[in-house]
Amino acid sequence: MTLRPAALTLSAARALLGVAAGADERELRKAYREAAKRAHPDRPTGDAALFRDVLAAYRLLQEQPVVQAHFPPAVTSPPPIADRAILEIDVLTAFAGGAEDLAIDGRQLRLKLPAGLREGDKVRVDGVTFEVRHRAEDGALVRGDDLWLTGKVDPRVLAEGGRVEAATPLGPRPAWISTKAAARGLVRLPGQGLPARASHKAGDLFLRLEAAEAGGESPARSLLKRFAAAWAA
DSSP states (O other): OOEEESSOOHHHHHHHHTOOTTOOHHHHHHHHHHHHHHHOTTSTTOOHHHHHHHHHHHHHHHTSOOOOTTSOOSSOOOOOOEEEEEEEEOHHHHHHOEEEEEEETTEEEEEEEOSSOOTTOEEEETTEEEEEEEOOBTTEEEETTEEEEEEEEOHHHHHHOEEEEEEETTEEEEEEEOHHHHHHTEEEETTOSSOOBTTBOOOOEEEEEEEOOTTOOOHHHHHHHHHHHHHHO
């Protein structure tokens, strides 16, 4: 999660570069290079706005006279309060919603997240605006409105097709798999991706089919056994 100061005061500039009040030019230049490298827009974790803030902070601190550490200023500015942050959520939370407990600027915030959050959506609580990012996970991915999941199915179904209940990172998903879908290892389930929200329509679910481990019982067969046992009781 990335926090950015609301106003570029001297204390905010030092905090942004990670330098003390008595930092000399050499320390300041080294801290600037490291911060600029992390925030550069060309990097996967880069952020253009943060990069501009880093440059502005460096220029502001260059203009200030060096104050020795044993002569602290009489008045210190309070640390800046963040008003923007990045919120990373997993695929399940993007699909079904949920709640997140976060600590920011010494405050404990509880975010109630609606179902169907897309990449770049904004969530605001207690004066802080969070921008949503999707966290990639093994076997699960969000692309726009669509969900891409890896589904484990009975190996026989991959050869013959049929109705299955595929085991996925978001739980079992029933699907009819044609022989063509079984051959290419992919099936599309319309309207079963991220739910509709605001101006977004419901997305589709794409299941990448993989054979379950040999000897393992498929979710559909387990469900059938439980149903039979309950019926006989």
